[in-house]
Amino acid sequence: MSDEPFDLAVVGAGIVGLGHAAAALERGLRVVVVDRATEITGASVRNFGHACVTAQTGRAREYAERSRELWLRYARRAGFWARESGTLVVARAADELAVLDDWSRDEPGLTLLDAGEVAERAPVRAATGGAFLPRDLQVDPREAAPALARHLAAAGAGFRWRTAALGAGDGVLHTSRGPIRAGAIVFAVGHDVDQLYPDVAEGAGVVRCGLDMLLAEPAALRAPLPHPVLTGWSLLRYSASNATPAAKALRERLATEHPELYALDLNQMYTQRPDGTLVVGDTHYRGTAVAPFQAEASFAALAGVTEELFGVERLPIRERWQGVYASGPEEFLIAAPADGVRIVSVTTGIGMTTGLGLGEAVITELLG
DSSP: OOSSOEEEEEEOOSHHHHHHHHHHHHTTOOEEEEOSSSSOOSGGGSSOOEEOOTTOOHHHHHHHHHHHHHHHHHHHHHTOOEEOOOEEEEEOSHHHHHHHHHHHHHOTTOEEEEHHHHHHHSOOSSOOEEEEETTOEEEOHHHHHHHHHHHHHHTTOEEEOSOOEEEEETTEEEETTEEEEEEEEEEOOGGGHHHHOHHHHHHHTOEEEEEEEEEEOGGGSSSOOSSOEEOTTGGGTSHHHHTSTTHHHHHHHHHHHOHHHHHTTOOOEEEEOTTSOEEEEOOOEEESSOOSOOOHHHHHHHHHHHHHHHTOSSOOEEEEEEEEEEEEEEEEEEEEEETTEEEEEEEESOHHHHHHHHHHHHHHHHHO
16 A cells, blocks of 8 residues: 555445546545445446436436436447437337336426337337337446546556445544545445445435346347347336326226235336347345345246247347345435545446436535
């Protein structure tokens, strides 16, 4: 460890932490990123790679719009894949169409589609209509965060891998490899905020959310997906669609007709990576700890709804995995336990959508 001070020390090399580091580097500041792992292995590489801009409201929409600009900027600079894909929302029932109709009245960028237009965009069955969200982006989650970290390192950020943060005070970040002096310190450790600041986590109601996800072989679909695909289940998950008057009836109908899927807290959505593999998800379960044991019934449910939607006989599965992210009653946790110290987490599973813009906003407030 160098005795030379940094302007900013960031704990956590996920998208939120990298967003803070990138914003500080843009200001010409001296930055170090500390992470207890040897590479990025958390929520930032276990997700859909979907920046769902249009479905956000309030602060989340502001952060998402700025993140959109930053994703495109860093994709060019760091050389990772990103596409301005938009998102296709597939409706298969009248109450889903009602939610989309309500949503379109408040969102001029949302384009309503008829059944034929949906079929032209994706190889789905029994669509009655849908919508297109043109502002949304897609990256490959397994590529984007590591590529951004390499770019920031080449631009001058220091990275201290396999180094655990122990606490901070008086301009010093204490780590398992010694102290680091820094003018400002940001803890962007996601769901592990309770490991360093348990009172902050408990006061904000932050727990862990576990996910079950699948990766299907390229042969899973009859035709490529040019856009991420959301379904009626997704309309209950995002603030803009869930706030519509019609959302209550949709929720009641899905809970009544599909209680087993409702109990899984399903978000039936899909993104296709550049190699053609299909990311399938996801379920949700919460607690202060997430058990490592994943039920095969959850994966069977994910495969079943996918086979039914796309009209395939058997989904060819390449991988299964568990995701974990911070979950709380608010969309974001931003706390200041001491002067020059910030604790920052995205607590609704929209880190890829908002993380870069959130980091920039916090750095502006913290460092000007």
